[in-house]
Amino acid sequence: MTVSLTPPPRPHLDPLRHIGKDGANRPRQETQRARRIADTTGPDRMSPQGESFDPAAADPRAFRDALGRFVTGVTIVTCNTPDGPLGITANSFASVSLDPPLVLWSPAKRSQRYPFFVAAAHFAIHVLRADQAPLCQAFARSGESFDAARWQPNAEGVPLIDGCLARFDCEKLAEHDGGDHTILIGRVRRVDTLPGEPLIFSGGRYGAFVPEP
Numbered sequence: 001m002t003v004s005l006t007p008p009p010r011p012h013l014d015p016l017r018h019i020g021k022d023g024a025n026r027p028r029q030e031t032q033r034a035r036r037i038a039d040t041t042g043p044d045r046m047s048p049q050g051e052s053f054d055p056a057a058a059d060p061r062a063f064r065d066a067l068g069r070f071v072t073g074v075t076i077v078t079c080n081t082p083d084g085p086l087g088i089t090a091n092s093f094a095s096v097s098l099d100p101p102l103v104l105w106s107p108a109k110r111s112q113r114y115p116f117f118v119a120a121a122h123f124a125i126h127v128l129r130a131d132q133a134p135l136c137q138a139f140a141r142s143g144e145s146f147d148a149a150r151w152q153p154n155a156e157g158v159p160l161i162d163g164c165l166a167r168f169d170c171e172k173l174a175e176h177d178g179g180d181h182t183i184l185i186g187r188v189r190r191v192d193t194l195p196g197e198p199l200i201f202s203g204g205r206y207g208a209f210v211p212e213p
């Protein structure tokens, strides 16, 4: 038997064709959205109003600003240390796997809190609500801002903060070098959620999510 390694044609994904709601297959340029995309994208379209740079050679602020265009939520990550509970504001949180349930976040190597988080076998990640910006700012300033929160320790002594949108109680599974950060992967042992709206972080500013009408 001969096995072909050429993938089968995928007409729906042909960038030059568009299958409309009516099922008609017409050139993509005929659709309004495709025209908008064609008008605003492409390497020759980005440079005139914007910037193009090699992040390894440019001012690091420009790279930071570019990364800041990716909107995130905000979390507080907590762990237990020999000196007591520790927390840190982090937006490097990401989901990794549903089965097994894995998440990640990345502490910066230059942070004074870094050695404690990397040493911790357990940690908890708290996704903040829209009205929790003060908590976020408190834990950005100091890892010992627990007076600003209601919390209790879990069986491993990890501080669990109450009233967050979602809470992921994790056991550290792996750590990977990530340049000036370390990527910590946690296996989620327990999840708690509450209804509410998320705190949003974009371009260095906090806000609330506004859905399309």
Ligand SMILES: Cc1cc2nc3c(=O)[nH]c(=O)nc-3n(C[C@H](O)[C@H](O)[C@H](O)COP(=O)(O)O)c2cc1C
Residues within 6 Å of the ligand: 074, 088, 089, 090, 091, 092, 093, 105, 106, 107, 108, 109, 110, 111, 112, 113, 114, 139, 140, 141, 142, 201
């Ligand atoms: C919105 C936001 C997101 C942040 N995300 C991270 C992060 O993912 N990883 C990290 O190490 N620090 C992050 N920080 C910085 C820490 O919260 C904290 O300010 C920093 O660790 C302070 O330095 P120190 O630990 O030496 O006191 C973030 C800060 C803010 C305000």
